[in-house]
Amino acid sequence: MSIDATQAPSCAARPATSGVAIIGYGVAGVNCAIALRCSGYAGPIRVFSSTSIPPYSPILTSYYAGGEKSYEECFPWTEAELSDLDLEVLADCPVEHLDPAAHLIATPRGDFSYSKALIATGARPATWGYPADADCKPLVLRTMEDAERLKAALCTEPRPRVLVSGASMVALKALEAALARGCQASIVGVNPHVLDFNAVPETAARFERGLAAKGVKMRFGTSIASVKGPEGGPYAVSFANGESEEYDLIVVAHGVVSNLDFLPEGTLALDRGLLVDRFMRTSDPDVYAAGDIAQSRELITGESRIIGIWKNAALQGAAAGKAIAAELVGREPDGSDAFEGSFITNTIAVDGTLFISAGASTLTPERRAVIEESEDITVARIYERTADGTERLVGFNLTCDEDIEGSRAYDMGAILTMRIEKSLRS
Ligand SMILES: Cc1cc2nc3c(=O)[nH]c(=O)nc-3n(C[C@H](O)[C@H](O)[C@H](O)COP(=O)(O)OP(=O)(O)OC[C@H]3O[C@@H](n4cnc5c(N)ncnc54)[C@H](O)[C@@H]3O)c2cc1C
Structure with a gap:
């Protein structure tokens, strides 16, 4: 499954039209496009995508790697639905530079102007804390390519002994995929329990009992200190607590980092993510942000935070689309269309x-x-x-x-x- 990149005319042939630019073709980007069209915006929408495949769900990557979902099931929108949006999708065309003052987006295929732009580039996995000199390049989980690599690794025979480093939701999803493939799986985390920052010790401990019953070996309050071994493994892993064990495969899920490398420092107000108002406007009136790179109101504390969940990204993308459509016809966005904030929700089942x-x-x-x-x-x-x-x-x-x-x-x-x-x- 891939997008036909040849459908997009080359930059040289293209007049410097503006319209709406959507940077990032994930759930936030798609929902912005839907809201734009549903709000009556009929002008050009140019989507910049760093990948050649249609928008997919990162949520389903672990189920694909674990064999519970097919490749096709990871794509929430049909070709026909996406085609109805009448988008000009520039596949395999990562944005390299955004200049809000000049309203210009630089890509490997040239520069493009815009009237309004949405940044919806999501996040990528971080491997902070994993030893830089480790002999094993760890696997991570976010994109379909990551999922392909994990799937292939989990399906080798004999089944690999898998170590998952990190104890958050993504780490547990990778662990679940390993168990689903019949692998022997272990987890290591620096905190005292699984489910970092989502569970109190009592609920985390019950979850750990469930994992132990499935044969998962757990180490908490420690981290990987060194990884030694020949290319392809097996790897001798030493932990900071002095223990050591042999593994064939290591998956690291140590959090995420926002995909904002194309944004020159100091251009837009930024904390851990881009700061936005209730219409997803950044500090530049013509640049919006939504999804995992946007920092909006967390309703319980009232603080501005990134809440990296699917529903949030969808609602934020939609709020941005409606606001852009309103502003392009000279209207103030309607308060009822605003994104007033959210709070984190999680559901996960492991074996x-x-x-x-x-x-x-x-x-x-x-x-x-x-x-x-x-x-x-x-x-x-x-x-x-x-x-x-x-x-x-x-x-x-x-x-x-x-x-x-x-x-x-x-x-x-x-x-x-x-x-x-x-x-x-x-
Ligand atoms: C393994 C896993 C499990 C998860 N489970 C859940 C769950 O159970 N429930 C839940 O609610 N959420 C879950 N999430 C989180 C959820 O997937 C995200 O919150 C959501 O996908 C964010 O959407 P987004 O549009 O902001 O980013 P993304 O979906 O990441 O889309 C961003 C897109 O931008 C593209 N891009 C990046 N840089 C550039 C660039 N420079 N130029 C052009 N394009 C670029 C990327 O290729 C990507 O396609 C999970 C995430 C992972 C990784």
């Missing part, structure tokens, strides 16, 4: 053990956790004292020993999420 969380999971002097353990579920509800002395639910996380759709755990997750939303409104 039958289910974890669901939403909102806050860390404790502060104003917060307390109420833990409830039953035969098959541990749930932590996080309450926060408000200025008027009452308490509101600001988060929960739960682990269930089984993953059954429509089960009590899923109902509980949905109801608690709804209660957080309600408490934010009141």
Whole structure:
């Protein structure tokens, strides 16, 4: 599956038209294009994509690597749907430089002007902390190419012994893929538990018991110190705690870094991501940002944060599209179309053990956790004292020993999420 790059005329033949530029063809970019067209914008939309394949879901990459999804299933939009958007897609055309003052985008195929631009370039995996002199180049997971590499590595015979470094959602998804392929899997994390920053110790510990029951070996509070071995393995891995073990394959999931290398320093207001208002406008009135590179309002704390989840990227892309369409016809964007903020939600199941969380999971002097353990579920509800002395639910996380759709755990997750939303409104 690939985009026909030849459909896009060469830069030399192209007049310097402007219109809307979308940098990054992921969920945020696609939703911006949908919102533009649904808002009546009929002008040119030029999409710059660093890849040759149509927009896909990074969420599904681990399921593809693990054999639970086919390659085709990783593409949420059909060719016909994308074609209805009437986009000029420049495939394999990464943006190399953005000059907001000149309204100019530089690419390997030349320079392009724009009236309004959306930056929706997402993030890439980071390998911070992995030894620079390691003999094994680690695998990471974000793109379909990453997934192809992981799939091929997990499918070798005999099945590889896999070490996953990191204990976040992406790390656990890679671990799940390894288990699904029948590999012997281990995980190592610097924090005391799995599910970094998403779980309280009690729910994380229940999740770890679930992993242990499936034969996963876990090391916490330590990291990989060195990796030695011939090309292709096996690799002797030494840990900072003095232990060592042999592995055939290492996957690293140590967080992500925003794809903003094309943006000259100081051009747009930036923290960990691009700072945006409720219409996804950056500090430049003609440049918008959405998805994993945008830092918007986190509703529980009121702080500006990147919330790297699919729904957020989709809603932000849509809000940007509607605002751009309004501004291009000289209207102020409508307040009802604004993106007012969000909070983090997570659902993950690894080989039958289910974890669901939403909102806050860390404790502060104003917060307390109420833990409830039953035969098959541990749930932590996080309450926060408000200025008027009452308490509101600001988060929960739960682990269930089984993953059954429509089960009590899923109902509980949905109801608690709804209660957080309600408490934010009141
Ligand atoms: C393994 C994994 C599991 C996940 N699981 C979940 C989950 O269960 N639930 C959930 O809500 N979220 C999950 N996420 C997060 C979710 O996938 C992201 O939040 C979402 O995809 C962000 O969308 P985006 O459009 O901002 O970025 P992306 O989907 O990354 O799209 C950005 C696009 O921009 C392109 N690009 C980058 N640089 C350039 C450039 N210079 N020029 C042109 N194009 C460029 C990239 O190639 C990419 O196609 C997961 C992510 C991963 C990696």
